[in-house]
Amino acid sequence: MAEINNKLTSEDLLEEIRIRVNRQAYIICGGRNVLLNIVISESEMQDILRSVSRNSLYAFKDSISMGYITLDLGIRVGVVGRASTEDDKVLGIYDVSEMAIRVPNKLFNVNCDEILQIIDHGSTLIFAPPGVGKTTLLRIITQKVSSGERGKRTCVIDTRNELGYGLSKKDTLVTILSSYPRKLGIEIAVRTMNAQIIVCDEIGDDKDAAAIIEAQGAGIPIIASCHGSSIKDILSHKGIRDLHRAGIFSNYVKISRGDALDFKYEIYSWEEANGYI
Amino acid sequence: MAIFKLLGACGVAISGIVFVKETLAYEKLKISQADAYIGLIEYIKNQVECYNIPIDKIIESCDRDILNKCGALNTGYKTVADVVNSANMYIDEEIVDILMKFANEFGTVYRDEQLKMCNYHINELREYRKKTDEKISKERKMHFGLSVCFAASLILLLI
Numbered sequence: 395m396a397e398i399n400n401k402l403t404s405e406d407l408l409e410e411i412r413i414r415v416n417r418q419a420y421i422i423c424g425g426r427n428v429l430l431n432i433v434i435s436e437s438e439m440q441d442i443l444r445s446v447s448r449n450s451l452y453a454f455k456d457s458i459s460m461g462y463i464t465l466d467l468g469i470r471v472g473v474v475g476r477a478s479t480e481d482d483k484v485l486g487i488y489d490v491s492e493m494a495i496r497v498p499n500k501l502f503n504v505n506c507d508e509i510l511q512i513i514d515h516g517s518t519l520i521f522a523p524p525g526v527g528k529t530t531l532l533r534i535i536t537q538k539v540s541s542g543e544r545g546k547r548t549c550v551i552d553t554r555n556e557l558g559y560g561l562s563k564k565d566t567l568v569t570i571l572s573s574y575p576r577k578l579g580i581e582i583a584v585r586t587m588n589a590q591i592i593v594c595d596e597i598g599d600d601k602d603a604a605a606i607i608e609a610q611g612a613g614i615p616i617i618a619s620c621h622g623s624s625i626k627d628i629l630s631h632k633g634i635r636d637l638h639r640a641g642i643f644s645n646y647v648k649i650s651r652g653d654a655l656d657f658k659y660e661i662y663s664w665e666e667a668n669g670y671i
Numbered sequence: 672m673a674i675f676k677l678l679g680a681c682g683v684a685i686s687g688i689v690f691v692k693e694t695l696a697y698e699k700l701k702i703s704q705a706d707a708y709i710g711l712i713e714y715i716k717n718q719v720e721c722y723n724i725p726i727d728k729i730i731e732s733c734d735r736d737i738l739n740k741c742g743a744l745n746t747g748y749k750t751v752a753d754v755v756n757s758a759n760m761y762i763d764e765e766i767v768d769i770l771m772k773f774a775n776e777f778g779t780v781y782r783d784e785q786l787k788m789c790n791y792h793i794n795e796l797r798e799y800r801k802k803t804d805e806k807i808s809k810e811r812k813m814h815f816g817l818s819v820c821f822a823a824s825l826i827l828l829l830i
Contacts, residue, residue, distance in 0.1 A: 450726045452778070455782055
């Protein structure tokens with residue numbers, strides 16, 4: 395930890411710690427990759443894996459097979475190694491060689507009033523490249539729409555056990571569906587939980603698209619996020635394009651981070667986005 | 672005079688029986704502890720099989736009575752190793768070693784392998800329990816027989 399602190403300048407924000415077997419660890423801060431003089435052995439990596447899996451690797455098999463473990467505080471740890479597969483399905487990861495520990499940061503000056511206004515007019519898709527803070531922003535939005543006198547019943551489909559962290563406050567109307575597959579989660583939110591708003595993270599594939607189209611049929615607005623650096627980029631994904639063609643999202647919001655760690659928004663209406671297809 | 676000899680012989684027989692009972696009580700503790708560990712591992716196995724929850728949650732929800740019988744009298748255990756390390760052990764050292772191995776390797780493998788590991792250790796403990804039970808039964812018969820024979824011989828010698 396002392397070495398990490400030495401490598402950081404006062405303005406740097408530690409974003410990620412990468413540890414690798416028999417190779418130098420490095421950190422990502424302020425978009426820079428900084429090598430550290432720390433090399434860990436295979437057995438040390440096993441100990442770390444054991445620790446992050448709470449001495450219960452069996453309980454995290456599915457998420458490890460998908461490349462991550464989520465820690466208690468909603469911190470995601472990426473895990474890669476040698477995959478054992480069958481019919482293109484990962485059965486387990488062995489000989490873990492690298493871990494990426496995302497460090498959650500407190501975001502200052504988060505003003506999402508602009509987004510809250512457009513949410514009132516329909517479903518919204520938030521996009522940005524990885525690491526900008528889509529999940530954090532979704533949490534803040536969820537917190538705001540589900541609390542207060544005009545709080546709405548908000549169902550969070552937390553497929554990766556990451557989005558729901560910190561949302562279970564007493565005075566909010568949030569329902570968290572932890573670890574549910576997205577399609578099933580959306581169905582439950584619509585049919586049994588009578589949600590007024592559905593929030594889900596990192597959508598993109600065809601199954602997601604079908605479930606969201608069904609939910610939209612019930613008239614429930616969705617706030618979702620996906621990876622992408624531009625509106626053209628996200629619309630090149632079949633799932634998102636299907637959703638767009640079905641007229642699901644009224645607005646698309648590209649987020650980026652300013653110098654003062656605040657969010658910058660670029661909002662596109664459906665019509666504007668349509669011009670990029 | 673003969674009455675004193677008879678009383679003395681009875682005394683020898685009774686102390687023999689008391690000695691046997693005390694020795695067997697310790698053996699019974701071993702069986703009781705083996706049973707408790709069988710119960711604990713079966714509980715862990717069922718929780719892993721049905722709910723796939725982490726070990727700290729499993730131990731937290733485990734019946735206090737089972738943990739007490741395992742010899743783990745404290746609270747706040749997070750791993751099987753915590754339970755085994757802090758327990759007062761009555762069972763034989765070879766079985767303690769097997770339990771330690773189970774405790775140290777628990778949580779390092781995926782589900783199917785973990786369940787197999789639980790089954791293997793349950794079987795090992797059951798085998799140990801069976802052997803100890805048979806040993807107790809044999810020893811009980813032998814010690815009882817020896818005590819009675821010794822007392823009878825003593826009477827015959829003293830008459």
